[in-house]
Amino acid sequence: MTGNPLTLPEELLLLALDPVRGRLLNNPTYLRYGLAGAALADLEAAGRITVDHGDRITVTKPLPLGDPVLDHALTALRAPVKGGNGIKAHRWVRGSGRSVQELCLRRLEERGALRREPHRALGLFPYDRFPAGPVDLAAPARARFTAAADARFPDRRGRLLAAYASATGLDAGLLPGGAHRPLRRDLRRLAKEEWTAYAAFRAVQHDKSAAGGGA
Incomplete structure (x- = not known):
């Protein structure tokens, strides 16, 4: 079942x-x-x-969209916030990323784009892998991203995906090698200009700082 067009998080997950x-x-x-x-x-x-x-998010229209991933995110954003001034974007992405990812995986399984394969690390610890399923949505997504990169990301959706790729370190896998280095530098700037990508960037930098003893 392919259903509705891919949401941004679904397409980003396929790229990753x-x-x-x-x-x-x-x-x-x-x-x-x-x-x-x-x-x-x-x-x-x-x-x-x-x-x-x-960076403070306010829900202006709480009506659901009919998409399980986006409606979950909208419901989470409607939760009461201390002070009543909206939740900070980078804090929300830190707290909501795991549930958004799991819902994206389930949705892509339902579309037939992914297969869930159970594995065990060291024969003990369970984890899943997600190779492509019978409905090929990953190859078209990668082709769109490559074409957008060749055109220097002229449309907003492509720029957003590129910004998230840069903010999360995915750009090195999607745009590898020295030939793409100037473009990756441009994407780092883009990741700071788009507020939704900057929220992810700040969350990543927080983790890196904490791991390095800076927080």
Whole structure:
């Protein structure tokens, strides 16, 4: 079942998964932040949320969209916030990334784009891989991304996906090698200009700082 067009988080997840091995091309936690940021962008485009003071999210229209991923994100954003001034975007992506990712995986399974393969690390610890399923949505997504990169990302959707790729470290897997280095530098700037990508970028930098003893 293919259903409705791919949401931004679904397309980003397809770009991040190796279609053969079913493994992510970047840090799993960082990707979750990008997926949550992508859900915010779709909600903003649908007129459901606005952002004020640079990073505080306010729900302006709480009506569901009929998409399980986006409606989950919208419900999470409607939760009461201390002080009543809206939740900070980077805090929300840190707290919501895991649930957004799991819903994206389920949705892509339902579409037939992914298969869930159970595995065990060291024969003990369960984990899943997600190779491509019978409905090939990954190859078209990669082709769109490559074409957008060749054209220097002229449309907003391509720019958003590129910004999330940069913010989460996925750009090195999608645009490898020295030939793409100037473009990757441009995407780093883009990741700071798009507020939904910048929220993911800030969450990633928080983790890196904490790992390095800076937080």
